[in-house]
Amino acid sequence: MEELKYYLKSSRIRSLRNKKRMQRASFDKTLLRLHKEEMVISKARRNLGWTQLKPPVQRGYVRFFVLREDVKRTRQASFFEEILKKINTSQWSYRRDFKRKRRRFGKKVYVVREQSLRDIGETEFYGKKFNELERLCFNETLTQPKWSRTPIKVYRFIESWRFVLRVEPNMITQVRIKDLDLEKRQAEINKYFTADSRQRLWKLLDGSVRWRWDVQKKKYEDPLRDKSFADILDEYMPEPQSMQLVRNPRTPRVSFFSEMEESECPRHLSTVFTERMQINKKTSAKRFF
Numbered sequence: 001m002e003e004l005k006y007y008l009k010s011s012r013i014r015s016l017r018n019k020k021r022m023q024r025a026s027f028d029k030t031l032l033r034l035h036k037e038e039m040v041i042s043k044a045r046r047n048l049g050w051t052q053l054k055p056p057v058q059r060g061y062v063r064f065f066v067l068r069e070d071v072k073r074t075r076q077a078s079f080f081e082e083i084l085k086k087i088n089t090s091q092w093s094y095r096r097d098f099k100r101k102r103r104r105f106g107k108k109v110y111v112v113r114e115q116s117l118r119d120i121g122e123t124e125f126y127g128k129k130f131n132e133l134e135r136l137c138f139n140e141t142l143t144q145p146k147w148s149r150t151p152i153k154v155y156r157f158i159e160s161w162r163f164v165l166r167v168e169p170n171m172i173t174q175v176r177i178k179d180l181d182l183e184k185r186q187a188e189i190n191k192y193f194t195a196d197s198r199q200r201l202w203k204l205l206d207g208s209v210r211w212r213w214d215v216q217k218k219k220y221e222d223p224l225r226d227k228s229f230a231d232i233l234d235e236y237m238p239e240p241q242s243m244q245l246v247r248n249p250r251t252p253r254v255s256f257f258s259e260m261e262e263s264e265c266p267r268h269l270s271t272v273f274t275e276r277m278q279i280n281k282k283t284s285a286k287r288f289f
Contacts, residue, residue: 031201038189041182048177062170063098063115064090065163080162083134087118087157092170115165119143119154 014022065088071077091098091113099110120130120138130138138155145152193201224232 028200028204031197032204034189034192035201035205038186041186041189045176045179045182045186048179050174051177052174053172056171056173058169059172060092060094060170061096061098061167062090062092063165063167064088065117066166068162068164071162079133083137083157084163086129087120089115089118091115096167098167117157117160117163119156122153122155125155 065084067077067080067084071080093100093113098113098115100113101108102111103109124130125135125138135155137158139158141154141156142151143154227235
């Protein structure tokens, strides 16, 4: 038996735990190697260039803002034209009227899509992109985006009536040049990567599975989150209160607080509240049975 143990220690036979560790390390190396190859392929695909499409093909419609006709005839036309270049937005749709289906009261109806000018962030607003005269045409306001839990401060153009929407056909005049070998290899790499392998790759690259914006410390945190009512009272009312819990004889289930001296109130208000809740639960259970 001792000879067998000595032979196992001196030989190169790996344990089950060591085998699993080596398999995991080999899998991680494969993920990193394929990720580097994927980055090289994506860069090569972007640098292949464009080719002209003859004849051009129409694909839906595009909508954007332009100056009104009466504003174009004023002296400030060039001034508002420069502002529009910085806050203009565009939308694409396969319909010319830019309507989409919405369900109202169980029935599908067509409604027009909303489109507005772009809101400017605080960093971009006070940068080199806007001058002093252009900043006077914006108003500071708060908005609630979908990606944020708290409202953020943005700057919105005041005189939006100076711009109107224009709809034009979306014409495709050029397309990207494609390499079949690169497309084939990219498809093979995408087939290898699954949701779990992508998650493992993010952990190898960044050291954490969570997204970077979620890891950052939030500016505002709710101080009452995940706290019971008793803990909140202990935190905000540490001193013993001169209050007493009294039962109303006319309505036994309704209670109120009355003043009493400090010596007669050694217990904390949160303790009285929890005891009162337990009494109400016992009385309601007796009445039920």
